[in-house]
Amino acid sequence: MNHLLKVILYCIAIIAITLVHQPLVLISALIMAMGVTWPLAFKLLWRALRMVLWVGVILSVGYAIMGLLTQQFDGQYLLVLNSRLVLLSFLTSWLMHTVCWRQALARWPNAQRWLVVVRTQSDLLRQLSLQYRDAVRSRSGSPGSLRKRYCAGAAMGLAVLDKSVHNSEALTMGMRSRGVFND
């Protein structure tokens, strides 16, 4: 299936799901979605559960406590809320697994370019942060005071930012020399 079509179907599905308030329909839809994505279904479900577990637990426990205290507990609501949360996040994890964003955005080269640059920079920032942190740790025998660690963190953050801007400017110059900005 075309990647852009998958994204459009996903958007239609999640809007439709927010219009459904019957737990049986939502659970049936989840079972159907699992059937369609079968060999991957439990992997996607596990990923979906990790995405919404804390939201679902906090809301459900909070609602149950409030409901019992005020004598307005409605078990069906909890079923609707949690089945909707799991179904929506299941579809999102399916989308994350199945869609190639480079192909989905093929019609919009600017969006494609922005996605590549931001993802590259984001990965680079993380990688540089880890490398700087390891370097600081390797130079000190014992963990320093909180103030010292904050100062080292701030210095490290700014150094990473400088390096990242430098890398990004080099990347843009490379893109410019290949005529990326001429279209």
Place this chain on the structure above:
Amino acid sequence: MHIADGLISPQTYLPALAVAAPLWWVALRKARHQSEHLLPRLAVFTALAMVLNTLMLPLPGGTSGHLIGVSILAMVFGPWIAFLAYSLMLLLQALVLGAGGITALPINALAMGFVGGWIAWGLFRLLRPLAPKLAIGIATFCSVLLSATLIAVVLGVQPIIATTPDGAPLFFPFGLAITLPAIVIPHAFIALAEAMITMLIVGHAQRRKWVEVQPS
């Protein structure tokens, strides 16, 4: 602070989309007028905002929250570019990382990207002549707190606007009496942390002459 999919009613997210769509269009037009030498910095600062979004801060009461990062974008690139970059970052987080959500995107973008960005930029411009460094901190603090309040209000009105005929909630279950203190009080601590980080980063950006004079 992002709202996840499934907690917001269509009565809320569809009007929010109707408000956000023309604002995205205006922001896109403004972005087209920016010179291409801003692209590398914009990419780095958007990535930075994304990384800040994933930094979880432990809060009193055993909960945690994350930084927002839109103030940095607004002070360095202006509110329109900040709104656009932040919205795209939220979209990327929702579709690629599974954080936040598509139906909640217009609300998250308006509360954090638009209101947060404009408040940060406006207060920064207003207070800068009085105390340049402090202006960054105050603007960021107010921006985070106002964004958090908006998110709390949107969540808190769900039990009023989306219920079954017998009064049971259909989406987010808690009212304003719970959402306002539960979200705003912890975010006062987050706003303090973010104000300090923003002062550090924007101060650095000013020294490197990365901050352009933004007309708005």
